[in-house]
Amino acid sequence: MTSEQLMHEVLLSISVSAEYAKKSVLRKLTFQIKRGEILGLVGQSGCGKSTLALAVLRLLHLKGGKSFGTLQLNGLDLMSMSERQMRGIRGKEIGLVLQSPLSSLNPVLRIGTQLAEAWHAHRRGNRQECRNALLESLANVSLPPEEEFLRRYPAQLSVGQAQRVLIAMAVLHRPMLLIADEPTSALDVITQAEVLGLFRNLSRQMGVAILYITHDLLSVSTIADRIAVMHQGEIVECREARAIFTDPQHAYTRDLIAALPCVPAFPATKELYSTAIKSHAAGRG
Amino acid sequence: MKVVRAMALAFLLVLGSASLLANLLAPSTYAEQFRELPNAPPSSKHWLGTDDLGRDRFSRLLYGTRVSLLLAPVAALSSTILAALIGGVAGYLGGRIETTAMWITDLFLSLPWLFLLVAARALLPLNVSPHVSVIITFGMLGILGWAGAARVVCASSRSARDSDFALLARASGVKPARLFLRHVLPNLTPALFAQFWISIPVFILAEANLGVLGLGVAEPLPSWGSLLRELENYSAMGSQPWVFVPLLLLVAVVTCFQLVLPKTELPA
Numbered sequence: 012m013t014s015e016q017l018m019h020e021v022l023l024s025i026s027v028s029a030e031y032a033k034k035s036v037l038r039k040l041t042f043q044i045k046r047g048e049i050l051g052l053v054g055q056s057g058c059g060k061s062t063l064a065l066a067v068l069r070l071l072h073l074k075g076g077k078s079f080g081t082l083q084l085n086g087l088d089l090m091s092m093s094e095r096q097m098r099g100i101r102g103k104e105i106g107l108v109l110q111s112p113l114s115s116l117n118p119v120l121r122i123g124t125q126l127a128e129a130w131h132a133h134r135r136g137n138r139q140e141c142r143n144a145l146l147e148s149l150a151n152v153s154l155p156p157e158e159e160f161l162r163r164y165p166a167q168l169s170v171g172q173a174q175r176v177l178i179a180m181a182v183l184h185r186p187m188l189l190i191a192d193e194p195t196s197a198l199d200v201i202t203q204a205e206v207l208g209l210f211r212n213l214s215r216q217m218g219v220a221i222l223y224i225t226h227d228l229l230s231v232s233t234i235a236d237r238i239a240v241m242h243q244g245e246i247v248e249c250r251e252a253r254a255i256f257t258d259p260q261h262a263y264t265r266d267l268i269a270a271l272p273c274v275p276a277f278p279a280t281k282e283l284y285s286t287a288i289k290s291h292a293a294g295r296g
Numbered sequence: 297m298k299v300v301r302a303m304a305l306a307f308l309l310v311l312g313s314a315s316l317l318a319n320l321l322a323p324s325t326y327a328e329q330f331r332e333l334p335n336a337p338p339s340s341k342h343w344l345g346t347d348d349l350g351r352d353r354f355s356r357l358l359y360g361t362r363v364s365l366l367l368a369p370v371a372a373l374s375s376t377i378l379a380a381l382i383g384g385v386a387g388y389l390g391g392r393i394e395t396t397a398m399w400i401t402d403l404f405l406s407l408p409w410l411f412l413l414v415a416a417r418a419l420l421p422l423n424v425s426p427h428v429s430v431i432i433t434f435g436m437l438g439i440l441g442w443a444g445a446a447r448v449v450c451a452s453s454r455s456a457r458d459s460d461f462a463l464l465a466r467a468s469g470v471k472p473a474r475l476f477l478r479h480v481l482p483n484l485t486p487a488l489f490a491q492f493w494i495s496i497p498v499f500i501l502a503e504a505n506l507g508v509l510g511l512g513v514a515e516p517l518p519s520w521g522s523l524l525r526e527l528e529n530y531s532a533m534g535s536q537p538w539v540f541v542p543l544l545l546l547v548a549v550v551t552c553f554q555l556v557l558p559k560t561e562l563p564a
Contacts, residue, residue, distance in 0.1 A: 070467060073463060098469045099469065115460040115464045117479055117482070118483075119483055128465065129469075132469035
């Protein structure tokens with residue numbers, strides 16, 4: 012592969028630092044995401060994962076922080092863009108899924124209204140076009156594509172349904188990049204598995220690249236092509252998902268793997284995890 | 297508690313309807329004088345007697361209720377809209393705009409409320425027609441009564457601005473003005489409704505205070521404030537207990553407004 016092809020393959024190139032009130036949170040954090048790739052970003056709570064998500068969207072100022080460095084999406088320099096230009100990128104080229112599904116949806120607005128707001132942010136069209144787009148987006152995330160569902164309020168949804176609505180909103184304009192900030196941390200294990208499968212399908216069907224931020228190394232390893240391990244505001248290791256488990260290079264990565272839960276009655280659980288990951292990687296290959 | 301709320305609401309509805317139908321229900325107009333019967337005691341013709349000018353007290357009470365009970369909500373609505381604009385926008389924009397708006401709000405709140413009303417009313421023309429005096433009185437209440445509500449609305453607006461759903465709307469590319477109108481403002485509705493509702497009895501009492509001081513609605517148009525002026529005549533109070541009826545009605549109405557609003561949750 013030539014260097015030009017490689018450059019063309021890179022969707023997002025990041026090298027950013029961020030701080031809150033002069034306290035450094037991200038320290039020249041550098042990595043790249045290829046088109047259609049799922050990159051898992053793993054680290055413990057407070058290491059700056061969510062800060063990174065907001066920094067990519069240039070929304071960190073809303074939380075009282077500021078970021079600097081370089082951010083290139085599909086060859087566009089996001090850092091030099093005006094706020095108006097960034098609004099054209101947010102939601103259209105970069106989608107965001109937040110951690111808490113129910114608090115991320117406006118409690119006093121119907122699901123249809125919230126999705127329509129996201130649609131109208133980047134499209135002009137009549138009511139019917141909007142309605143069709145919304146129903147299609149619901150079908151994309153395995154929600155019932157029905158008018159009745161659009162008329163519901165967030166309080167009338169289960170947590171899993173609410174998370175799917177958020178994903179539907181994030182992929183409404185078929186963005187190039189989807190940032191998922193701990194999207195399964197509030198879900199039970201079965202719903203978690205369904206949502207993970209949904210992300211994998213969206214990546215395959217739409218070709219959307221996903222930056223999957225989580226503290227759960229195990230769950231992300233089931234869908235990620237590569238995993239970046241983050242520690243104290245820096246990427247300490249970024250490799251293929253399989254290699255992270257079979258040949259961890261950094262001490263912090265080894266600590267993360269060692270801390271994975273193990274079923275007491277079945278001490279070989281970790282070996283099973285390893286086998287599952289290997290077979291999954293083989294399946295993707 | 298639901299029964300009490302229902303009863304309070306029913307009382308307000310009946311009273312409001314009666315005042316609206318004053319033209320049909322009142323035995324005479326509010327200004328009609330029965331000169332041969334000044335200060336008459338209650339009778340079958342004059343249920344609450346007549347005042348010292350011979351006007352039927354019951355008729356004046358019905359018309360006065362119309363003025364107070366229907367215009368206080370209009371004043372409350374005006375002050376709530378002002379509170380939504382000042383507090384809502386300040387809380388949403390934050391920064392120096394919020395600091396300045398809240399500084400002005402604090403200044404308003406620190407002023408003695410009754411003194412401010414009396415001073416403001418005294419500055420405005422006193423020799424005006426009764427209907428103009430109604431507009432001045434309730435307009436002034438609406439314009440001066442926004443500060444307390446603005447503080448509450450500002451806090452709600454700030455909370456909505458910093459919420460996850462507002463963050464997600466921004467991340468979806470929604471423009472700031474649309475974000476305020478379509479996402480933040482609907483979340484202020486419960487606080488705005490509560491502020492509107494609790495302002496009504498406050499404004500009714502404020503109008504009554506101005507009326508007692510002779511700064512409210514001008515004669516001969518009655519309001520609860522002007523009807524309460526009769527209580528200035530201490531010597532007659534013992535022998536004419538029926539002059540207390542406007543006061544009792546005022547207390548009942550203010551209490552009912554407080555009872556109707558749920559105490560544990562805000563209406564959506």
